[in-house]
Amino acid sequence: MLNQELKKEDLSEPVDIRAVDGGGWLYSDIVKDHFFNPRNFMKWGEEETFKHNAMGRVGSPACGDEMVLWIKVDPKTEKITECRWRTFGCGSAIASTSMLSEMITENNGMKLEDATKIKPQDILLRLGGLPDRKIHCSVLGDKALQAAVNDYFRQTSQHQRIITVGSKVIDKVLNITDKDIEEAVLEGARSLEDLQKKLKVGVGDPDSVPAIEELLRFYNEKYYGN
Amino acid sequence: MLSKLKQKRKIYLDHAATTYLDKQVFLAMQPYFTKYYGNPSSIYAEGRKSNGALNDSRRTVANLIGALPENIIFTSGGTESDNMAIYGIARAHEKKGKHIISIPIEHHAVLNPLEDLKKQGWEITYVRVNDKGIVDVDEVIKAIRPDTVLISIMYANNEMGAIEPIAEIGKKLLQYRKERNAPYPFFHTDACQAAGYLELNVEKLHVDLMTINGSKIYGPKGVGMLYIRRGTPIKALILGGGQERRLRSGTENIAGIVGFAKALELVQASKEKETKRVGAMVEYLWKKIQKEISKVRLNGPEIGLERLVNNLNVTFMDVEGEALLLYLDEYGIMCSTGSACTSESLEPSHVLTAIGLPYEYSHGSLRFTFGHCNIKQDVDYLMKYLPAIVERLREMSPAHLGERVYKKRKS
Numbered sequence: 001m002l003n004q005e006l007k008k009e010d011l012s013e014p015v016d017i018r019a020v021d022g023g024g025w026l027y028s029d030i031v032k033d034h035f036f037n038p039r040n041f042m043k044w045g046e047e048e049t050f051k052h053n054a055m056g057r058v059g060s061p062a063c064g065d066e067m068v069l070w071i072k073v074d075p076k077t078e079k080i081t082e083c084r085w086r087t088f089g090c091g092s093a094i095a096s097t098s099m100l101s102e103m104i105t106e107n108n109g110m111k112l113e114d115a116t117k118i119k120p121q122d123i124l125l126r127l128g129g130l131p132d133r134k135i136h137c138s139v140l141g142d143k144a145l146q147a148a149v150n151d152y153f154r155q156t157s158q159h160q161r162i163i164t165v166g167s168k169v170i171d172k173v174l175n176i177t178d179k180d181i182e183e184a185v186l187e188g189a190r191s192l193e194d195l196q197k198k199l200k201v202g203v204g205d206p207d208s209v210p211a212i213e214e215l216l217r218f219y220n221e222k223y224y225g226n
Numbered sequence: 227m228l229s230k231l232k233q234k235r236k237i238y239l240d241h242a243a244t245t246y247l248d249k250q251v252f253l254a255m256q257p258y259f260t261k262y263y264g265n266p267s268s269i270y271a272e273g274r275k276s277n278g279a280l281n282d283s284r285r286t287v288a289n290l291i292g293a294l295p296e297n298i299i300f301t302s303g304g305t306e307s308d309n310m311a312i313y314g315i316a317r318a319h320e321k322k323g324k325h326i327i328s329i330p331i332e333h334h335a336v337l338n339p340l341e342d343l344k345k346q347g348w349e350i351t352y353v354r355v356n357d358k359g360i361v362d363v364d365e366v367i368k369a370i371r372p373d374t375v376l377i378s379i380m381y382a383n384n385e386m387g388a389i390e391p392i393a394e395i396g397k398k399l400l401q402y403r404k405e406r407n408a409p410y411p412f413f414h415t416d417a418c419q420a421a422g423y424l425e426l427n428v429e430k431l432h433v434d435l436m437t438i439n440g441s442k443i444y445g446p447k448g449v450g451m452l453y454i455r456r457g458t459p460i461k462a463l464i465l466g467g468g469q470e471r472r473l474r475s476g477t478e479n480i481a482g483i484v485g486f487a488k489a490l491e492l493v494q495a496s497k498e499k500e501t502k503r504v505g506a507m508v509e510y511l512w513k514k515i516q517k518e519i520s521k522v523r524l525n526g527p528e529i530g531l532e533r534l535v536n537n538l539n540v541t542f543m544d545v546e547g548e549a550l551l552l553y554l555d556e557y558g559i560m561c562s563t564g565s566a567c568t569s570e571s572l573e574p575s576h577v578l579t580a581i582g583l584p585y586e587y588s589h590g591s592l593r594f595t596f597g598h599c600n601i602k603q604d605v606d607y608l609m610k611y612l613p614a615i616v617e618r619l620r621e622m623s624p625a626h627l628g629e630r631v632y633k634k635r636k637s
Contacts, residue, residue, distance in 0.1 A: 026552070035552065036553075044621055061544070061585075062586045064546070064565070064574070064585070066624055067624070086622055086623055086624035087623065088544065090549055093546075
């Protein structure tokens, strides 16, 4: 069988297409490296032996991205000593999870307290950027991490430490929250018009428009710096 | 590892996206760039030379599709032709009625004008397609209302190769109009994907308008045509010097038109041979995929008469299409996906959604479309890498659609 002749290792060092045709790649070199040489992903069969003490899952294949993160936490230092992940998603989703796994385990591991503070743009920065419309993928990484840390708190009966990201209903008619607006901005909505195209927000509830515009400014500044 | 560099090839499996120019087409076009540059509207020899080429091309194309030369309007491509058919009919006949029938798996060059008309008060009925992407003839006829002025249904779908029963719809429509002694509704088909492989005779298809473009048939990009049957009044969208029977103004793209005519001539001449050759490769690939990769699904019609011969659209469950494309690209293999990640809208393919495919299946779909440059060895080359790539990505994936039947392999 042909496919058995090709070992998996062969796939980790693919031919550089740019050397052949001189064209640029879609993503940064770092993204490319993490996509083709993903760090810390959970191999088949490894679940039984890895002995994680918490797990976080976010997304679903239906929405195009799904991510699962397993973490090992040292209860004394509260540092993440090891982690594993699996991701269903495009190149940038895979690369950003791989990068996140490196960020939280490097230098003897990140403290849980710091891990919960990781923002999508921290991952972006380390990846050397992503195309605007791809940013929502790496947002999943920090959400999966948040879920895993919360799971750790739950497992260790530290319920008071569980962080719930409260979302606030902005458009009462369509029940659209600030989270929805954040997501839409991450998917490229830069103006009220873009936002309305995506969410129909504010159409049924005109009173919410000032609040929507404020959130739009806030998230645009947060993710795009303008 | 280095030996792979020597093996590195470029395998183009995206002919439904566009094609390269046929050498013969290129040669036919060449004189019209620098040698015969005259404006066909000019009266002197240089102009007459261009006009002659224009007329010859029009005659060639007309003969190929069983039409009269004056029924051929050259345009800037498939998108313009589709727009011209829809807006042209809509604007000329809005007094008669404001209803159009189409199907949900059309190209955006048809869907977006229809959606635009909807905003202007038109009603659009999208007749559903079955799980193979094929529309039912009777359902189309049943959808006709007294105010229906146009039916627009593609000849073959670009994503999964479903061939629509155009001739049958045309025939029933003819009968429908005869019984009522009315010219309505007119019938348009976008034949861009079909032009290389299927029958284009407008008398056999019974269509009133037909779109074809150059860039899918080894002709130049930026040129196409709209066939308009006599007695099908349409309104021009582009006004100016009155070229193309006042229906499409602008100095004619002579080199492009010459190339388009040559390209159509060549693909129609080789269509039987190519159908056999390319069809065998598609069949070979599908057999190999089924044998060597688990959890796969053929999207669209079974391989056979209902499916465009050069198209294979397969879902590889639990993996995502863009990631597959990036890996394949590293090995010089070019194809496309219905995944949201590569679309501007971040929505999965509307075509795969319309046949009832769940989003998670669309995200993992790859479309391979074969053509002139492909040989059987291309399939072998592709299948040398594809199973391992799919396995690699599955290993990283938390998704388990349906049964996880593929073998767990220790790495």
